[in-house]
Amino acid sequence: MTNASEVLSSIQSAFPGAVLDSRVESDRRLWATIDSKKILDVCKHLTAKLDFDHYSGSAGVDWMARNEMEVVEIMTSHGAHQVVAMLKVKTPRDNPSVPSLVPLYWNANWYEREIWEMLGINMEGHPELYPLLLSDPLVGSWPWRKDFKGYPDLTTGERAVAITTPEGYTDYYFPPTQAEVEAGTVVAERPKYPTFLEREEREIKSDSEMIMHLGPQHAMVPGPFLLDILVEGERVKKAFLDIGYIHKGIEKIMENRSWLQGITYTDRMCYVASLTNNECYCGAVEKILGLEVPERAQYIRVILEELSRIQSHLIGTGEFLTLIAGVGFAPWQYMIIDRERIISLIESVTGARLTHTFVRFGGVRNDLPEGFAEQCRKDLPYMKSRIEEFIDLFAQDPIYHARMENIGSISPETGKRLGCSGPVLRATGVAYDMRKEDPYLVYPELDFKIITGTRGDSADRIDVRLREMLESIHIIEQCLDKIPSGPIKTEAKIPKKVPAGEAYYRVEDPRGEMGMYVISDGGDKPYRVKVRGPFYATFQTLTPLLEGVYIADAVAIAGSMDGCPSESDR
Amino acid sequence: MLKRKMIKNFTWPLKTATREIEVTRLYPEFMMNLPAAERGIHELDATICIGCGTCARVCPNSCIEMVNFKFGSPLKNKKMQFPQIDYGRCMFCGLCVDECPVECLKMGQKVTMAGWTREDIIKSPDFLATKRFSAKEVADLEAEAKRIAAEKAAAKKAAAKEGAAKEGAAKKPAKEGAAAIKNGEAKPKEGGAA
Ligand code: SF4
Ligand code: SF4
Numbered sequence: 001m002t003n004a005s006e007v008l009s010s011i012q013s014a015f016p017g018a019v020l021d022s023r024v025e026s027d028r029r030l031w032a033t034i035d036s037k038k039i040l041d042v043c044k045h046l047t048a049k050l051d052f053d054h055y056s057g058s059a060g061v062d063w064m065a066r067n068e069m070e071v072v073e074i075m076t077s078h079g080a081h082q083v084v085a086m087l088k089v090k091t092p093r094d095n096p097s098v099p100s101l102v103p104l105y106w107n108a109n110w111y112e113r114e115i116w117e118m119l120g121i122n123m124e125g126h127p128e129l130y131p132l133l134l135s136d137p138l139v140g141s142w143p144w145r146k147d148f149k150g151y152p153d154l155t156t157g158e159r160a161v162a163i164t165t166p167e168g169y170t171d172y173y174f175p176p177t178q179a180e181v182e183a184g185t186v187v188a189e190r191p192k193y194p195t196f197l198e199r200e201e202r203e204i205k206s207d208s209e210m211i212m213h214l215g216p217q218h219a220m221v222p223g224p225f226l227l228d229i230l231v232e233g234e235r236v237k238k239a240f241l242d243i244g245y246i247h248k249g250i251e252k253i254m255e256n257r258s259w260l261q262g263i264t265y266t267d268r269m270c271y272v273a274s275l276t277n278n279e280c281y282c283g284a285v286e287k288i289l290g291l292e293v294p295e296r297a298q299y300i301r302v303i304l305e306e307l308s309r310i311q312s313h314l315i316g317t318g319e320f321l322t323l324i325a326g327v328g329f330a331p332w333q334y335m336i337i338d339r340e341r342i343i344s345l346i347e348s349v350t351g352a353r354l355t356h357t358f359v360r361f362g363g364v365r366n367d368l369p370e371g372f373a374e375q376c377r378k379d380l381p382y383m384k385s386r387i388e389e390f391i392d393l394f395a396q397d398p399i400y401h402a403r404m405e406n407i408g409s410i411s412p413e414t415g416k417r418l419g420c421s422g423p424v425l426r427a428t429g430v431a432y433d434m435r436k437e438d439p440y441l442v443y444p445e446l447d448f449k450i451i452t453g454t455r456g457d458s459a460d461r462i463d464v465r466l467r468e469m470l471e472s473i474h475i476i477e478q479c480l481d482k483i484p485s486g487p488i489k490t491e492a493k494i495p496k497k498v499p500a501g502e503a504y505y506r507v508e509d510p511r512g513e514m515g516m517y518v519i520s521d522g523g524d525k526p527y528r529v530k531v532r533g534p535f536y537a538t539f540q541t542l543t544p545l546l547e548g549v550y551i552a553d554a555v556a557i558a559g560s561m562d563g564c565p566s567e568s569d570r
Numbered sequence: 571m572l573k574r575k576m577i578k579n580f581t582w583p584l585k586t587a588t589r590e591i592e593v594t595r596l597y598p599e600f601m602m603n604l605p606a607a608e609r610g611i612h613e614l615d616a617t618i619c620i621g622c623g624t625c626a627r628v629c630p631n632s633c634i635e636m637v638n639f640k641f642g643s644p645l646k647n648k649k650m651q652f653p654q655i656d657y658g659r660c661m662f663c664g665l666c667v668d669e670c671p672v673e674c675l676k677m678g679q680k681v682t683m684a685g686w687t688r689e690d691i692i693k694s695p696d697f698l699a700t701k702r703f704s705a706k707e708v709a710d711l712e713a714e715a716k717r718i719a720a721e722k723a724a725a726k727k728a729a730a731k732e733g734a735a736k737e738g739a740a741k742k743p744a745k746e747g748a749a750a751i752k753n754g755e756a757k758p759k760e761g762g763a764a
Contacts (some may be wrong), residue, residue: 258628259629260665261630264630264663265630267663317620334583337593340593347605347607347608348608349604350606351607351608351609351677352603352662355661355663357664358665360668365664365668366607369605369606369607389582393578393579393582396578526615
């Protein structure tokens with residue numbers, strides 16, 4: 001199997017002089033600085049020759065002291081090998097610009113838009129460089145640059161001045177105060193681009209077409225996002241997605257909090273998956289620190305993360321099935337009743353029902369309480385029988401089938417090209433799961449299967465989630481048998497200041513591949529935290545999937561993705 | 571065929587709903603059983619809190635403020651500063667509990683804290699303290715602290731005098747003076763314990 005040094009030597013021999021700097025961290029991690037003129041060729045080479053068929057995202061970093069900016073392209077493979085290549089491209093800080101990878105990888109689109117709006121790095125050749133998360137008045141302030149001075153206060157209503165737009169609508173404008181101009185928080189020069197509305201309206205080609213809004217507050221969506229569909233009759237011609245309604249700037253906040261405090265912020269990216277978010281952040285920091293996690297703590301983490309996966313899948317499935325409402329029985333309340341048992345189990349260990357703040361650097365917060373294993377052995381078989389019942393019920397419901405089967409189908413090739421992961425990708429038949437792909441904790445010692453579907457449609461996505469819960473139960477049962485006694489925290493002292501370094505750590509979130517790229521400059525706070533969320537990637541695939549479907553199916557497709565805008569907006 | 575299949579989807583919920591109806595929690599009439607690990611309202615053991623302020627520094631939401639409170643130990647907590655928690659901001663993450671060096675801050679199973687105003691839910695050490703000294707004990711401890719302080723001051727003075735007397739002799743006396751202070755510190759502590 002290919003390993004990192006082989007990949008490096010292959011690049012070096014194919015493009016002499018393209019690799020400016022490199023570091024082979026392990027067999028599975030390659031860090032290389034690539035000449036920005038060659039990056040497109042290098043990526044092409046990686047994809048064509050070395051099976052790097054998964055563009056997993058990119059991160060922008062502002063190195064103010066060095067007066068340069070960096071874009072890190074994360075290249076991985078869908079199962080051909082386990083190497084993650086972190087390819088850095090440097091650009092001077094004044095007038096930063098790097099080549100865009102959108103011509104090679106369709107899914108680079110959102111990642112690069114985000115880098116542009118947050119750091120002001122121009123993406124040469126990007127077809128649609130529009131803001132994604134920020135609202136229009138804030139674009140141009142480049143908030144993730146290290147010398148960013150803060151936003152002007154746009155929250156006070158008294159400051160707003162009403163203006164009438166040419167179409168006759170009332171809009172509001174916030175004239176900057178003198179103090180703000182002096183402090184430098186006002187955007188001096190806003191980049192020019194067509195707004196979301198203009199982009200939508202130029203797609204309307206005839207009188208028979210119109211735009212329908214689903215969201216930002218819609219019964220269909222689990223959090224606020226705007227899905228506008230251009231319809232002609234009952235058919236969706238084109239879909240437009242506007243996200244960023246709950247952009248909290250978590251990555252920026254974490255740069256201003258101590259390492260330990262950062263854990264609480266990872267909870268709040270997505271509350272149903274907060275344990276895996278904790279794990280991802282702590283794992284990355286542990287990698288920088290070089291900490292060994294005691295085995296018992298690893299088992300506890302696995303048990304809780306699998307429990308958390310079960311409850312996340314229950315809420316994802318249950319919530320969604322009420323949306324399509326075509327099912328003879330409404331499983332929502334039954335799934336919530338069952339989920340309560342799982343939540344109680346988690347609560348008995350972590351002390352909190354949702355935002356757990358449980359995983360710590362080098363261990364966990366609490367040990368398993370007395371009687372936990374017995375309670376698990378009582379509840380898990382019950383859960384198993386219930387989930388089997390659900391599978392049975394869904395399998396024989398004709399309305400459910402009419403509503404879900406062959407709706408929003410993705411082929412394995414498309415799934416890989418679009419860059420989605422988790423149950424959405426596995427439903428297409430691609431066995432891509434971080435627990436096998438980039439093994440962490442004690443997963444290599446446990447026996448479990450990767451659940452895959454065959455058709456890649458909405459029904460399969462639900463089916464994969466349901467069967468994954470059974471697999472999780474199987475994992476937990478093994479863990480309960482195998483868990484050793486011992487300490488739950490490493491004995492090593494965890495320093496307040498983390499030594500300079502960087503790490504990329506991936507975990508399998510209930511929604512798919514989640515990675516965190518953490519950089520330390522030796523200070524008591526992270527220098528940069530980049531969250532590569534699973535739903536961000538899946539979300540991006542929504543617009544092409546919706547083209548050509550019926551309006552009613554839009555809900556079935558969007559819902560079956562088990563969305564969490566909170567996590568994609570961060 | 572279609573109808574027969576559909577029927578199960580109505581009978582199943584009917585059966586299940588009649589079997590398992592006890593789901594609603596009758597809160598607040600009946601409090602549910604909370605696990606021992608529950609992270610509820612903080613419990614402060616004022617008798618051992620040293621007023622170091624670690625909890626206030628580690629809190630991600632800055633909801634802890636160190637305030638004056640009378641019923642702690644003046645021996646351990648010289649400035650008599652104890653944590654006051656703003657539950658309007660607290661997210662019950664438990665970092666303050668983990669980082670407390672003497673483990674005097676805990677989180678308990680008490681979870682009711684509603685108030686009519688924002689000020690109502692800023693809870694003072696008086697509310698948080700589950701263990702505290704009575705006024706009399708505090709007075710005794712204060713006297714104790716005063717005595718120690720006085721003894722210390724006396725020891726210091728004596729050391730200073732000694733130092734002054736032996737000023738002519740170069741470095742050695744200074745060391746002795748320091749040793750004298752250390753001895754002076756150690757003694758009253760034993761007295762305090764007795
Ligand atoms: S509660 Fe603990 S951390 Fe807070 S001031 Fe007291 S001793 Fe220090
Ligand atoms: S529980 Fe967390 S938020 Fe609440 S006071 Fe403690 S550190 Fe602050």
